[in-house]
Amino acid sequence: MTLTTRTLDVLAAFTPRHPRLRLADVAVASGLPLTTAHRIVNDLVRWGALERAPDGTLSVGLRLWELASLAPRGPELREAALPFLEDLYTATRENVQLAVREDLESVFVERLTGPDAVDVMTRVGARFPLPSTGVGRVLLAHAPSEVQEAALAGPLRRWTEHTDTDAGRLRALLAEVRRAGVAFSDQQVTEGAASVAAPVRRGRGEVVAAVSVVYSTARTTAAPLVPAVRAAALGISRALGARAAARP
Amino acid sequence: MTLTTRTLDVLAAFTPRHPRLRLADVAVASGLPLTTAHRIVNDLVRWGALERAPDGTLSVGLRLWELASLAPRGPELREAALPFLEDLYTATRENVQLAVREDLESVFVERLTGPDAVDVMTRVGARFPLPSTGVGRVLLAHAPSEVQEAALAGPLRRWTEHTDTDAGRLRALLAEVRRAGVAFSDQQVTEGAASVAAPVRRGRGEVVAAVSVVYSTARTTAAPLVPAVRAAALGISRALGARAAARP
DNA sequence: CGACGAGTTTCCACCAGGTGGAAGGGCGCG
DNA sequence: CGCGCCCTTCCACCTGGTGGAAACTCGTCG
Incomplete structure (x- = not known):
């Protein structure tokens, strides 16, 4: 499985039912080891595809929304x-x-x-x-x-x-x-x-x-x-x- | 630069001014060699983050929009x-x-x-x-x-x-x-x-x-x-x- | 205030997957 | 039918990715 696919699987962990997740939840939902999920999540947060709240929960970031608005x-x-x-x-x-x-x-x-x-x-x-x-x-x-x-x-x-x-x-x-x-x-x-x-x-x-x-x-x-x-x-x-x- | 970041840079090639791009355009806009861009684009299309029209042009896919709607x-x-x-x-x-x-x-x-x-x-x-x-x-x-x-x-x-x-x-x-x-x-x-x-x-x-x-x-x-x-x-x-x- | 538990972050030995120029292929056009 | 443009595949090379364990952080509770 490519890293690109893993990255997308991390994003796919977020669902209407679970729009906010902790890192451990993302790892479980995406089927990735904690360290791998951690690494990918950090890149996504850095770019703006995900954002991290002060309490540590993650959610989809504005930048992804801006991009997706082009669909x-x-x-x-x-x-x-x-x-x-x-x-x-x-x-x-x-x-x-x-x-x-x-x-x-x-x-x-x-x-x-x-x-x-x-x-x-x-x-x-x-x-x-x-x-x-x-x-x-x-x-x-x-x-x-x-x-x-x-x-x-x-x-x-x-x-x-x-x-x-x-x-x-x-x-x-x-x-x-x-x-x-x-x-x-x-x-x-x-x-x-x-x-x-x-x-x-x-x-x-x-x-x-x-x-x-x-x-x-x-x-x-x-x-x-x-x-x-x-x-x-x-x-x-x-x-x-x-x-x-x-x-x- | 990680592959996750490269993947996001490929997505970032799409802009309000250029919502539809050919593979060569994506490579240029993202600053990646053609082969690398090709590989990443294929993974994105396969997942549904991008979609390919019959004429070969690429655009942001519905799946990304669904995901981004969770922001x-x-x-x-x-x-x-x-x-x-x-x-x-x-x-x-x-x-x-x-x-x-x-x-x-x-x-x-x-x-x-x-x-x-x-x-x-x-x-x-x-x-x-x-x-x-x-x-x-x-x-x-x-x-x-x-x-x-x-x-x-x-x-x-x-x-x-x-x-x-x-x-x-x-x-x-x-x-x-x-x-x-x-x-x-x-x-x-x-x-x-x-x-x-x-x-x-x-x-x-x-x-x-x-x-x-x-x-x-x-x-x-x-x-x-x-x-x-x-x-x-x-x-x-x-x-x-x-x-x-x-x-x- | 210290212990504990939960969750995240960092470490590091290991190696699989990523790289990208060149070549080949497909397609539209004159 | 040849040419140009763009996409896809090849392949020698190697860098970046891997993930379990350990360390760290923080909030809670007695």
Whole structure:
């Protein structure tokens, strides 16, 4: 294992559940001997990737945050999308999500919710397997075919009694998502919650993200939500196209 | 130079001005031989800290962003502060800034602005020396005395003809900032722009950030802004106190 | 005030992984 | 099809990394 990989493993010791750690915790979480962890942590602190509080606890440093803010598929996408997501939230008063694909998972890049919205557990940065969520189905439908096959290979995870785990049916569903330009997920992940999702393209080209509304099946159905979700997705796509055109 | 430091230097090659780079650019920017840069970049891509586009360009990866989102003095502070900053913006319609101190600089963690606001160059993540800005004066006033001395040592940078660069006068000014609980910066950095800033404390304890309104001297004066800035700072302080109390 | 425990830092014998220039390969363009 | 640019691989060389043990620091408790 390279030292670069070890360095990254030290950083990976910090999680939403454990954002502050002592040196000994870092060593345990990263699987490294105390001395090795100590050496790496000191370099990270010196550079600003980690910072040490007076009580000795370590946390992620500002400098890493500044750097990470440059991620095009995170903050940049989020910033371009935010006005449209806010409009979509205002129009629907439900959970609004923006996600991108990374390998066989979706990563939530933005999420707007309110007091009336159905309770679904997605925090920004969270990851979720592709085939069951609305955004996941959009992202998978427009992924390279080898990604689709990999995602549908092997036993699929069942989240509720409604979860569809049949690969053949899911393949047909993905073809329909491509044709219709919209995906549905009806209580596939959470009892009582469903979603409508649409693809966000860079201009009119490749699908780079998906936007969705997650709603309570007790409160509404998919049909009235479709136009607003499509409009938001198209708006974000146009905004991204404008940004791409403005780049040298 | 350790490999950990080299790894971080590779990451540091990415900047707001150059968020996307080719491998050769990374080598040049980081000062490393091509082979060394290549090796490190491959490890970073494999882990998800960087990602490679089909055309070969590299950019910061989502995984780094997820990790960096754990920074307490960045996203966490920003999230706690945002409602109060929005209120402050609504009340004043001027530039609103939130900054933290890192060594002898302030780092802008959030910034709200509008079409009517005076044009000042501060993007989130930007750094600025402490002694001339409103937030900088607040952060310096409440820093350890050795930080204050270091900041005031040597010739200070002059930004406009109004910039105060006399260490003695600045020391007295910082004492006044501590006494009054508010700092002013009148055209110290930008001709025609001034600011009012107040300290954000963790609960009632240490100063962890500063909030300010930056306004046009042609449009208003400091006095009417002081109560709103103080109120925002107190609100954020209380919010942070509540969060600290809620933590295990 | 001293003992103790927990956690961090330093030591040091040992050696594995890192180094980087050169060569080879891939790809786009005229 | 040849050329230029950029990336990837090769490989002789060696520096920097390793990690258990010991030392050190600090807070707590009797």
